[in-house]
Amino acid sequence: MYEDRSELLSEIAALEDTYLEFKEVVFKGNQVRFANEEGLAEKVIAEVFVSMANTEGGVVLFGVNKFGEISGIDEDKRDLLEQFVVNCALNNCEPKGSLEPILNWRYLPDNDGKERLVLQLDIAKSRFYVHHTSDGKFLKRVSSHRVPTPAEQLGRLLAARNLSIPFEERPCPKTNLGDFNKDIFNNYYQRRFNRSYSESGLILEKLLANLKLAVEMDTGDWKLSNPGILLFSDSPTNWLPGAYVEIAVYDHGIADGNTKDSKRFTGPLQTQINDVVAYFRNSPYLAVSSEKSGSGRIDLPAYSPLALQEAVVNAVVHRDYELTGSQIIITLYPDRIELKNPGFLHNTLKPEDLYAGCQPVRRNQYMAGFFRDFPSPVTGHSLMEARGEGFLNLIGESEKISGKRPVFEVIGQAVKLTIFAGDPAYDNS
16 A cells, blocks of 8 residues: 555645554664553554554554654664564464564655655455454544444454354464475375376465465465364464364273373374374273183273264364364273363254254365365275264264263363263273
8 A cells, every 4th residue: 555655645744544544653772662652552553453454454654743744763773663563463463463564664755855764564454353452452443543343343343254254264373385284285185186286287375275275365475274274284283272182091980180191182183083093092091891702801892993083083173173272172981982072063053963864064164075085094985974974873883882872962162972882891800
C-alpha cells in the first residue's frame, strides 16, 4: 500500500484515517517510546496492529508525528526499532506468529525539505484469524481510532472466518517450507501416484497448494497448512503443542499416578500411530489371556490388534487439534484400555449413532484422506478405509475376544473409548 511516493505524501497530508496511523518515535536509551502516547509502547503498537488486521488492513508510519510532520528515525536506531516492531507483531498479538507485517524503510522530506528515514509498516487484512492482543483485547479500526469489537460483531467475525477457512485449510503460524520433510512426503507420493513428486511437473509450492498442504500468504510467502505440519513435519508439537499421544500403564485399576510405565509418542501423525501400535504389540505390560492345552498354558492376545489400530487411528484422525492444550491419552489397566480424545463428537453425532453404523462426517475430512495411502502395520493395507466401517469392525473384533462391547462416552470436551481385555484377565503369576 502507498508504494508511490507522491501518493504517500498526499495521504500523510490528509492525516490519519482508517488505513493510516502515525507514530513519532522517541528513544530512551535502547527503549522505544511514542511521543504523546500513554501506556507501554509494546501494548500500544500491538493494539494498532490487531485493530488494522481485524478491519481492512493499513499502514503504520514510524517517524511521523500526529500533525503529519516527518520527524524521522536516527540511522543508528534503525535496527533497534525494526527488532521492536517485529517482536511486537510476533509475540504481543494473538494467535502468536500469525500477524506478519511487511517492513519498508524509505526516505521522506521534512518541512525543510531534508530527507528523513521513515519506517513504513504494512498490515494486511486477516483472512484466517480474528486477532487480539496478548492481554485479551479484540479491537477494530474506526476512522483513526482503535476500539473494542462489540460482542455480537466479534461472534459473527469469529464464525465467518472459522467457517470460511476450515482448520485444515489454514496456514500454521510461524511455519515455512523449510519445515516440510520432503522425504516423508516423497514416500507418501510414490505410494499414491507410483512416481516421485519431482516427476509431477509442478514446482513444490504449487504441488503442496494443490494438496492443501501449503498456503500462499498475501505477502507472497508460503506457510505450511495445519495438515502439512501434522503429516509432513518432523515435530508437529513445535507448532501444535498438543499433537501427540501419551500412554500410561497401571498394574491396578485406578489412575492414581503410580504408573508401571509411561511413554510419549511424537512426530508426524502416521508415525505416532505406527509407534503406538508397535508398543501394543511389544509391551510386556499389555494384558493377555490364556487357555490350557495338552502341552500347557497358551497365551492368547487379550485384544484384537486390528481393533487397537482402529481405535488409535480414530483418535488421531478425528481429534480436535484446535484444542492445543490437550493430547490423546491412552491408559492401560489390567482389564481394559481407555483412549481419551480431545474434542466433542463432530457434527451433532451421538455415541448411539456410531453403534448403529451411522456414516460419520469427519472433523478432519481432508486429512483423513491421506491415511488411505499410509500403510497399516497390522494389515499391510491402508491405515484408514474409505467405507467408514472402521468403528463397527472395532466393536466386532473386540467382542469376539472379550465378550464385551466397547464403551464410547462423551466426557466434557473429550470422548473416551474403553476396550475390555479378553477373559480370563491379566495374570500376575
